[in-house]
Amino acid sequence: MTAALPTPLPTRSKSPLGAFLWALLKLGILLWCVFNVGMLLWVGLNSFRGGSRIFSQPLELPNSLDFGNYVNAWTVSNLGRGFINSILLVAVCTAITVVVAAMAAYVLARTRVPSAGPLTSFFAIGLGIPVQVVIVPLWVAMNSISSFMYDTVGWWDERLSLGLLYVATSLPFAVFLLTGFFRSLPTELEEAAALDGASAWTTFTTIMAPLARPGLVTAALLTGMGLWNETLLALVFVTDNEKYTLPQALLGLYGTMQYTSDWGGLFAGIVIVVIPTILLYAFLGRRLVEGMTLGAGK
């Protein structure tokens, strides 16, 4: 059955006005693209300029390729610390999320038991839970965990609290994405492996997980990028400057601007925060975009 096109249709206007509006729209899109690229260039250029001139001479170009701003942002403003904290958190949490989600998604997608369907939906509900609802109970819970740990072991790290929450908040999407992915894989290999006497665990780790690699990579990319940009939970759960994540450190740097006016350093900070994402987009853009449209597309 096909979609019927209603008739009669008006003829495509060849009017000069129509053509003019069409050209105007194209020009608009072009300008929008120029604005986006220009924004990047502007931030990049200002990251090499002296702080005081950025706002007194807004149209000036940098006169040398001086990385002083980057050095300042990295060391004095502690963005280097934030960068390392973020990289570690994102890497560890992404890995845990993808492994845990892949195991769950595999059995949810392929086991024909009555609870699989409802449980898949149960995970999907998590996509709509705003993190605000859980922040308060978790903040109290994490406070008691940390004071309990301080009392007994004498040590706790806020980044552990944050990491736990990162895994929990990333899980629903990863499970959702991977369930769809495992469902699309062929069944024959699995059956053949079972007939050969392979255990389900062996089948999963040696056959299904490798087959699902594109899906796992997409899940990892999207999870990692989401966590790299996450700031709300970090602001609530990390209070120690030394343990700030990168966006949190950047926000802190912006907060001190009214006293220091080191605007060049702030621009350098913005570059430091966005450059990993831009590189990722440049090299793996297509896969990223596919992953982001996958959930909505089919």
Added chain:
Amino acid sequence: MKAQPITSARKDVRRSRPQVSPAEVARRKLYWPLLAPALLIYVGLLVAPALYGVYVSFTEWSGRGEAPVWVGLANYARLTRDELFRTAFLNTLAILVISGAGVFLLTFVLASVLREVRWSRTALSILFFPFLLSPIAVGIALSLLLSPNGLFNAGLRSVGLGELVKAWLTPDLIFRVILIGLVWVSVGYYLTLMMSAIGRVPRYYYEAAELDGAGRISTFFNVTLPLTWDVVTISAVLWCINAIKVFEFIIGFTGNGDAPPPQARTLTIAQFLATTGGRNPQYALGLGSAMAVVMVLLISVFVVAVRRLMRRESLEF
């Protein structure tokens, strides 16, 4: 027109193979062990806390040592009288509706243009990338661009449009700029969804429309929109969820996590400031939880409404 949801097709497949294969037997043994870690983390750190959060919204609690005290609906009653909260609530609605209208109008117009030009792929990837970048960084960069002596105003002055120069970040203008900024950041994503849906529409529909002499507007309403309706619906649902959750962009844009001006606050920011956020956290955990519950209700209402209003028989092609 035959509607056939994908789910029913899948069930048919399941029903047609009742016998249990060896692989299935093996999988069932692993069902709970493989599911358990995800289920434990999800229930323990999201579902249970969410339910407890709903309970906290009916209590007064500072969270430091003492137990929550049941106060019934007092927090919600307080919210209805709270002037600041009303502003935040209306701001969130404004993002949902006004920015939403902007996002979808632009998505439709841009998609219609990009469908017909050769440089669509390049344009799409350039329009898309602000959505990927850290919203804190994007918000800060935008606020620097629009600062009183920033490039935007300097540019206006240099091309002789000096009378258009405004203090964009002052409390009475800032929220309007945020509404536009959110459209700018978001359009790329919804446009990407739309373009990939258009890419799945068989070419001959467009060729037929052209042969019939359909204009661009009528091609959009008679071909593009009906044949991408499912994706448009899902995009609208995603927009509702994302718009209500907007937080980082505004924090970055106002540049001041401690206390953005009341005019620029949304539900998420009001909730952040009422609980543990900012320089002087209020620790009004019951009140903050009530705000969070309002957010959940708002998301539910809008998602259900969008799905209801946009439900159509799905077209097969």
